[in-house]
Each structure stands twice: as C-alpha cells, then as structure tokens.
Amino acid sequence: MAMWQTKEAMTDLLCEMVRIPSISGSQAEKDFPELIIKKLSEMDYFLQHPDDLQQLFAEDGRSLVSAFVRAPEPTAKTVILFSHFDVVDIKDFGKWQDSAFEVKALTQQFYREMDRLPQSVREDLASGHWLFGRGSMDMKSGLAVHLSLLEMASQGTFSGNLLFISVPDEEANSVGMRAAVPHLLQLKNKYNLDYRVALNSEPMFSLYPGDDHHYIYTGSIGKIMPGFLCCGKETHVGEPFSGLNSNLMASLVTAEIELNTDLCDQDEGKPAPPPTNLIQKGLKSGYSVQTPHHSVTLFNLFLLERSIAELSELLLRKATSAARKIEALYHDEAEKYAKRTGSSASHQTVRVQTFDQLIHEAERSLGKEKVAQMIDAWINQYRSMDDRGLSILIVDQLAAYCNTLAPMIILFYAPPFYPAVQSHHHQRIQATVKKIQDHAQNVYRTKLIEQHYFSGISDLSYIGVPANRSSMDQLRGNMPLWNHGYSIPFTEIEALSVPVLNLGPVGRDPHQWTERLDVDFAFGPLKELLIDGIHELFKD
Template sequence: MNRDLAKTLPDRASSWAIALTEQKSVTGTQDETVFGPWLAAQLREEPAFRRADIWTIEVGPGDGRHCVAMLLRGTGRSTVLLTGHYDTVSTRDYGELEELATRPQALTRALRNSLMDADTPAARLARADLESGEYLAGRGLLDMKAGLAAGLAVCADFAESANAAGNLLFIAVPDEENNSAGARKAAQALPGIYEQHGLDLVAAINLDAIADDGDGSKGRIIALGTVGKLLPTAYVVGVPTHSGFPLNGINAAALAASIAARVEWATELTEHCGSSPGTPPSLLGIRDGKAGYDVTTPATAFATFNVLSYRRTPDEVLDRFDRLCAEAASNLLGDLRRRSQAPDGIASLARPVPLYRFEALVEHLDQQEKHRLDAYSASIADSDLPLPEKCRLITQQVWGLSRLTGPAIVTGFGSIPYLPTNLSDAPAAMRLKAIAMQIARESAEHYGSTIACADYFAGISDMSFFGEAAESSLDIVARNTPAWKDSVRWPPRQGLANVPTINIGPWGRDYHTPLERLHISYAFNVLPHAIRDLCARLLQPSGS
C-alpha cells in the first residue's frame, strides 16, 4: 500500500505493520543492524513526517545497531514517548515456510494450508483462527511490529493536526529479544534529548504485544506496570574423586541438582500479584565444569534460575535464594550420610557447605589478584559468549584466585536485571493512571471493543528501563554479577529513565513460534484510536 494515500488510522497502521514485518530484523543478525537506518529513511520519505526531526542513536561505538528517534512538535513542552522494539526472534523454526516468514499475506495462506491435518490443540486453534480471516501470520508482526505501526499511525495523525497540544517522541529500539541494549541506550539518551529540544516528558507508552489463547479479553489491556526478572546463579564447587571411590568426595553436580530441585517452583521465590498467582521460579540451565569424559566426579557445576518479581527488590530475592541453596546442601549432606553406611561417618559430610556471594569472594582477593581478575573479565567481554556463560567463567576464575577449597556454593546473578515497574504516587504517574483507566472504561462505547486495565504486563519488557523502578536496588546486582563491569556496561548514573510508563499493544497468539499471528481488527482499528486518545488527553494542559 502507498502510505501517502493511507489517510485513516487503520489504513496507516496496517500499511506500516506490513512494511515493518517485511523488513527482516532478527536479533543478532546483519538484518537487525540494517533495520535502524532503513526505518529512519522510511520515516523521512513519509509525507506526514516532513517537518519531523528524525535521527538515529547508535547503541554503542562500533556496535552497528541503532535506535530510531522521531520528534513531532505541537505546542508547548509536554511530551509523550511512544516506544517499542523492532528486533524479532529467528525465522529458522518455520522450516520449509521460512522464505514466507516475513510476508504476512503469503504466509497466512501457506500456513493455513499446512495446518489442514493439524492434530494438536494449538495447531487446530491456529487453523481455525487463520480460516476465520480475523488473524494475520508473520514473524514479528505480533511481537511487536504491529505495535510500532500503531504508534506511527498515531504520529502521522498528530503531525497533520493543526495546533496539536504537546509533542510526540517516537523511539524504536533493537535488542529486546536479547539484552535490551537498545532500550538501555534510549533511556540513557533521554535526558539529553529533553535538554536539546526543550521537552518535558509526561509519560511513556510501550507498545509491546500480549498473547491470549482465549477470547482476547486478557490481551486487550493497558498494563500499568511490568514484572521484573532476575537470573540468580549458583556456582557449585565439590570435592572431586575417582568414581570408583565416591565416598571420598562430594559430587558438585549432585549438589547443584539438589539446589535445582529445591528452587524449582519454590514458594519462597514466588511473588503473588494481588489475588493472581505468581509465576514460580524455574531452572533455566545446569551444567558441570568438565570439558570431556573421564571417570572423575565433577569438580564444579553451574545452575541458573528464572525468578520473576512484582515488588521484591534484588537483595530480597538473593537473600531468599541463598537460604534455599544452603537448605538444599544441608539436605543432600544428610541424605548422603544416611546412605553411606560408614560406621565412623565421613568427615567431608560433617560440616555445612560454605556459601559465599560473588562479591565476598572478590573481597577475599588481594590487589594483585583483583587486577588479574579484571584483566580476565575484560578479555572475554567482546566474545560471543552469552552473559550467563561469561559469569560462570569469571566466577570460576575468582574461585581459583581465592585459593579456597570445596565444597562450596557461590551465588550471584548471571544476566541483565529487569526491574519491576509500578506507577508511583507522583502527580504525573497518578494522572497517567487515571487517564488510562478512563480510556478503559469508555472503550466499548468509543472503539466497539472492551479494553481492561491490568496491574502488570505479563512478561518482561523494555518498560523496566523506561518506567519508574528502584534504580538504587541495582547496587547489589552490580556487585554480584561477575560480567557487570565489562560486558553489561551499565552506566553509573541515568541507567533508567524513571518515566511514568504503561503498555498498550496488539494481541494475538503464539509469538516466538511458527504459529505467531495477530488479531487484525484490534491491532489496526482499535489500538491506534486508543493510543491517539491516550496521547491527546495526556498532552492537554492539566485542568483543561
């Protein structure tokens, strides 16, 4: 579709959604690197944006990925930020349909035909959805290019309005599917943008997608906050021995497995949200430290866990995690004592397993050893290793430098922290909440579709970096994330935007799978109108 001829909000949203989806942007590929400059060029060619300020922000020196920013001016300083990510997960899972993965109309037809003999509930539901004509398939269409498209449709409408109150700032970012480097860079850049352009940011609207396998009522929501995510880790040191004489040592892998079993679904780390059940913690990875096969029991093991929170701070999460690890170790040693049947007992099982936090091990080192540790951390910073593996290797290094002996457990964090955000009692946040709830109450009458307000966005999102979060709680994460300084590179100040932030985006089903599909009418007809009205009310002077 020629966007120059698409003058209605639904037409513009549909046109941008297809165009954005057809331009591939898989995380970590050259396509993601190309996408930012491509989008900036597309915005400059759009007639509605001929008076807009459009620029790109490189994620880091030599990184190659860019945030794309566009400022549309009305009257006054008040500004609403519309933001979302443009990167997607891989298309390889489409198999023989991969060539069509980013061509929504063609993929919808081909996928519908491929599901004619569907024999799973998910596949049968997908076939029914696609046959109904109410859904459109495509990698990244739902997560989350249709959300960006709705934002761009609203931007075009704003740009063509005479004497519009306030300003709109649109920022599209890369890397949400990996480590949110784009959102973190954009959050750091915002103060400079305010100062340079004379803006007062009153609210941010994230445009991320929500999945709903039911009637859509759980997908048609305005989320007033977002869940937080941490990755607690346990580096376990054992006492290796020949497997023919297992009573002479303590198996690090067995100890790590005991921790994994105790932490899995642990109620102590499950935080409830009001009357809604919380998401329990779960093991994400576990491995021993052996490089190959031999008959010696593992000397080390490493386990990582997914822990979600709504209001708990990282120090509280790590406290609880430490207690669970210590309990698991004590229980295992008790079981081994009973199983050993050694008449005089086994000395290595008589003492509790020491537990250290990563920061305590670092403090155990002398200055020369700390320099060696820093040099090692810097040497692996630019490698392609994932952050948890970098954290494992750095912990292994600090353990060796400490000259301590096993058994032991070293706890810490292994990845980027996503802090929970909640609308505060500050006037701007309270006003945002009131307007969002008003939009929701009026939705059936104004848009022909209900929209509800929810306390939290169901998954982790870039809201953690734009919204109101307790940045002071990052201190304990920084001290206990081995790769923090050289690989995470979180800035010492202004790492979070701390802007009142909500999420409203498209809904559909099965994103991150080949069945990813978008609910068309909500994405193109309802969502842009709701976002436009949210922005208009937020930008009206208070009391008007």
C-alpha cells in the first residue's frame, strides 16, 4: 500500500516531520533520523533489503540516513537525493513560538490574526494553499518529496537506482554532509555506481524583494568567512595617544569590507551578494580603564569563480587600505591634540599579515612543537565554544605571544567553508534542465529560469564539481581549526565530483517567522517535474 503518493499523505508527513523541533545542535536533531529509519523500515523493499537502509554517525554523535533502492534490472546508474532535516531556531516567532512547529495550528492562528501580518503574508494566506511553520519550506517539504520518490523507486518506477541521503547540521557546519562524503565514495566503489547527479530540493530563493519567479539551479554558491584580528596597543584612557584602540581598528576594517562591491565575485557578469559582517567585538574581558587592544571583525563572503588565493590577495589589499586609514586618522588627531597641548605628536604604523605568517612568527619564537601543544590545549580547554569563537581565540592567543609585532591586522578564515560548485556546462544537466523547463511550461504554464548558482548555500558544495579547482593551501594555512576539529574531505570530493542540480518547492521568507510553503506546488507540479527529470537522467 502506498504511503506518500497523494498530496494529503505528503502534507501529513510534512506536518509530522516539522513537529520534531530538530534545531541544529539540539537533542531533537539527534533524534530525528529515528523517525525516517522507522518509516522506511516498514517499506516492503527495506524489509527485503535491510542492509540498504543505514543510520551513519558523524564524529559528534549526530547521524544521517542512507537508503539505497536498486532498479528492477541491475544497473550502475544512480541518482542521489539530498536533503537536510535540521532547522534554525524559533526565537524570531515571538508570541507564536509555541506553535512554530505545528504547521496546521500556526496557519490557523495566522488566519485568525491576519490583520497583524505583513501584506505579502496576508495575500498568500488568502490564496488558501500556503502552510506556515519552521522547516515547512527549508527543507522538510523537499525531504517529504524525496521520501515519496524513494517509495516510487521501491515499486520499480525508475530504470536506475535512487540513493536517499538526509543529513543533520546543514544550517550550521555541515557535519552531516562532510560525514556523508566518504560513505558515498565507499558505495560508489563497492557497487561500481555511476552517480548521474546529486539532486537537492532546497526551496527556491528570491533574488530580490517581491521576486515571484521560479528557478532551477545548476550549481551552489560558495561561502567563506574571513576574519580580521586587530591588535592595537593598550593604554590608560587618560592617555589615549599613547596606544591604539583596537575597536577603532576593527571599525575601519569593517567600513572597508562591509557591502564592498569590489569584493563581489561574478559569474558571466552576474555578481554574488556583497560581503556583510556577522561578528564585530572587542576581546577585552571585564571592565577597566585600559583601552581595548584586541578586537575582531568577521564576515560572510560568497564565492563563485574566484580562487582562495585571489580572494586572499584582495582581502589583504582591503586590510592594507584600512591600515593606512587608521594611521592617517591617528596622525591627524594626534597632530591636532599636540598643537592644543603644546606637546609632540606620536605616530603609529599598522602592519598587515595572515594567520599563516603569524603562526610562523610564533614558531620562530616558541618552537613548532610548543605552538602545536598550545593550540591543542586551548581547543581542549574551550571545546564548548563554537568554531567561530574557537578560531578567534586561537588567533587572539597567538597574537598575544607576538605582541611586539603590534599594531597589526591579521587575516584568518573561520569555519564553515563551502566550495562553489557548478554543472551548467554539463551536457546531461543541460538536457535534463531543458526537459524539466519544457514540462513546466507546457503542462503547468510555469516558466523555470535556470540559475547557475543556488544562492541559499547548500551541502551540494561537498559533492559537486568545483567551480575553481585551484589549490586550497591558502585556506588550510589560514584556518586556525584546520585539522584541529574541522576539515573537509577534499580528496574524496574530488574523487566524486558529481554533477549537481537543485529543484525545490516555492516558499517565502526562509529563516523568518513568516516562513511558509506553497503546498499545492510542492506536492503537485514539483514532484512531477522531479519524476520527469529523474527519467531523463537515466537515459543513454
């Protein structure tokens, strides 16, 4: 008997999955795979082939689900269905937090309080085919569609194999996907599989406010997190020109980087969004009348075609520009103050360097073995910190041991890193996209526009063909946590290099309290388009 082959059944499945509050890092996220394993284990196919259904554990105890359904006739051709089951938190829901994971109850509450909602939300509510709730759009609806497709595969619908992979931690550090990569390579080698595509169903993302176009994506945008540790010189607040305030330094670095379109990567003339700040703070602990002398500023920056080496050169140029502005501001104000007090003005020179250069300075002073021991000790002592905080701490502590170099600005990279991947020139992907676009237009009067990169960031970055295959040495050397609790299996990713495709549901307001799903499209046209696309991928 079919479990998930009607809109009503898929909606019920969605509601059941959303009801589990699988926020990244929570116990519910750890528990969620048990629901999927339980449901899939009841299918006739997995009753007959229990070894093809697996729960695999990542290094931190969270787990992913792998379910392999073979075609009726033996074949190597395999489509991978990717999804994630973690969601972001619900603090933004305010008075509606208690209903954030109850899809139908929350939708009904919004109907009753429609006059308090934004106009665009009221319009969607009035249409009658939108459901609300955390994870309804991103991405438990895509997960529900994939489970429906897997059930179809178990009944012999497709001429090739389907491999279902659903992971935790996509919204944070992609621990689940990084653990999945070796598993995918192992299956490929064990069964000599031909991975035709890595197919994700992340929801469509608007390119601008009010965008109501529909998209299909042949790649996934890259993401990197450059940080700048600003080391000034401490002084008493009564003698500010005897030192250099690191908060001033960080402010000018942020002003140099924030929304700077010079740093927008491009794909065929189309720019990625500009960098924006995620963390800026002084690192002084507690109150005193000593000025801050260590501060940090950390950014989100998107990658398309640019290499890490090219990016590092650009960032160092921007940091150098900020350094000259810091020096000029300090000089000008010191000169003015000196004239008013009859004193002589002091000057500051700010050096700019990378974390790789900093660690070599520390090793020259303390020895390589000693520096390695110190870093291991800090990681063990502060293991409760997240990866960003721990990265900042390591740079900060090493800079303190090299304080004779101050004032200085140190460029480093913090996790997570997502390589940009693209498949828009791949012949099979081109044929599949055209097939899906024609179907959407002819049957549903829907125009699907191809975008080379999914802009919402996705785990496809860890399996697809890299947009830029240049060496990652600049990343490894300037990421404090590299091989200290964070790494990316680049060798396995290169060995896989699977073409990627993303076609998902229509939704609105990801990561907002008004997150919602067009349920009619998700469990109707979307599923049919994916079926058509999978058939096309198994041709030749």
